[in-house]
Amino acid sequence: MTSDSAGITVQGVSYHWGAKRALDQVSFAVPRGAVCALLGPNGAGKSTLFGLLTGLFRPEAGQLVLAGHDIARATRPALAATGVVFQQPTLDLDLSVWRNMLYFAGLHGLRGQDARDRAGAALTRLSMQERAGEKVRALNGGHRRRLEIARALMHDPQVLLLDEPTVGLDAPTRAALTDQVHALARDSGISVLWATHLTDEVQAGDHLVILHQGRVLSEGPTPAVGPALTDHFLAVTGDQTGAPA
Numbered sequence: 116m117t118s119d120s121a122g123i124t125v126q127g128v129s130y131h132w133g134a135k136r137a138l139d140q141v142s143f144a145v146p147r148g149a150v151c152a153l154l155g156p157n158g159a160g161k162s163t164l165f166g167l168l169t170g171l172f173r174p175e176a177g178q179l180v181l182a183g184h185d186i187a188r189a190t191r192p193a194l195a196a197t198g199v200v201f202q203q204p205t206l207d208l209d210l211s212v213w214r215n216m217l218y219f220a221g222l223h224g225l226r227g228q229d230a231r232d233r234a235g236a237a238l239t240r241l242s243m244q245e246r247a248g249e250k251v252r253a254l255n256g257g258h259r260r261r262l263e264i265a266r267a268l269m270h271d272p273q274v275l276l277l278d279e280p281t282v283g284l285d286a287p288t289r290a291a292l293t294d295q296v297h298a299l300a301r302d303s304g305i306s307v308l309w310a311t312h313l314t315d316e317v318q319a320g321d322h323l324v325i326l327h328q329g330r331v332l333s334e335g336p337t338p339a340v341g342p343a344l345t346d347h348f349l350a351v352t353g354d355q356t357g358a359p360a
C-alpha cells in the first residue's frame with residue numbers, strides 16, 4: 116500500500132531506549148477511513164510508536180506518514196492532519212469543558228467565532244454539548260475521555276490517534292467509548308489508530324495489527340473477536356504470559 120492510499124503508513128521503524136529495543140522494523144498501513152486496533156500487551160511498544168507518530172522523537176530508521184505527510188519532513192502538515200489522545204489525560208480540571216475546548220483551539224491557532232463553532236460542533240459529535248458549562252473535575256472518567264476526543268477533533272483531522280484511551284474506565288464505559296469511536300470513523304471517514312491491550316475493544320471489520328516485544332507479528336482484517344481473538348493472539352505470539360485480557 117502506498118502512503119497516498121493510506122491514512123497512516125509506518126514503514127521499517129526501529130527505536131531503542133538505551134540498550135532496550137522498543138521497536139524493531141515495524142511496518143503496517145491503516146487504510147483511509149479504517150479503525151486500526153494496535154493490539155499488544157504492556158511493553159509491546161505502543162506508546163513508543165505514538166511518540167514517533169506525533170513527532171515527540173525521531174525513529175532511528177524508517178518512515179511515518181500521516182494522511183500523506185511524512186512526520187519527519189513535513190511535521191507541520193502531518194500534525195495539522197492529526198488528532199491525538201495520549202494515554203495520560205491532559206485536561207485542566209479546574210476549567211469548564213467549554214474553556215478547555217477554547218484553550219486548545221487557541222493552541223491550534225483557532226480564534227473567535229470559528230473556534231466557538233468548531234468547539235460546539237466537536238462537543239455535539241461526542242454528545243458532550245450539554246456538559247459544556249461543567250467543570251472537568253465534576254465529570255466521570257468516560258466523559259473526560261469523550262471531551263479529550265472532542266478536543267482532538269476540533270481542527271478536522273483526517274487521522275485520529277488514541278493511545279489506550281480506556282485505561283481506568285469500567286467495562287460498560289469502555290464499550291460505549293469503543294462504539295462511539297467506531298461510529299465516528301464510519302460517519303466521518305477519519306482513519307483511527309486505537310492502541311489497546313484488551314481484545315474486547317477490537318471489533319469485526321477493524322484492521323488489526325498485533326505488536327509484541329517491538330515487532331509486528333500479524334497485520335490484516337480482524338480474523339475473530341472476543342475470546343477467539345485472545346486464542347488467535349496466543350497462537351500468533353506463542354506467549355501465555357503476555358496475553359491481552
Ligand SMILES: Nc1ncnc2c1ncn2[C@@H]1O[C@H](COP(=O)(O)OP(=O)(O)OP(=O)(O)O)[C@@H](O)[C@H]1O
Nearest residue numbers: 132135137155156157158159160161162163164312
Ligand atoms: N522513556 C523510556 N525510557 C526507557 N525505556 C522506555 C521508555 N519508554 C518505554 N520504554 C521501554 O520500551 C518498551 C516499550 O514500552 P512502551 O511504553 O512503548 O510499550 P506499551 O506497549 O505502550 O506498554 P504500556 O501499555 O505499558 O504503556 C518497554 O520495554 C519499556 O520499558
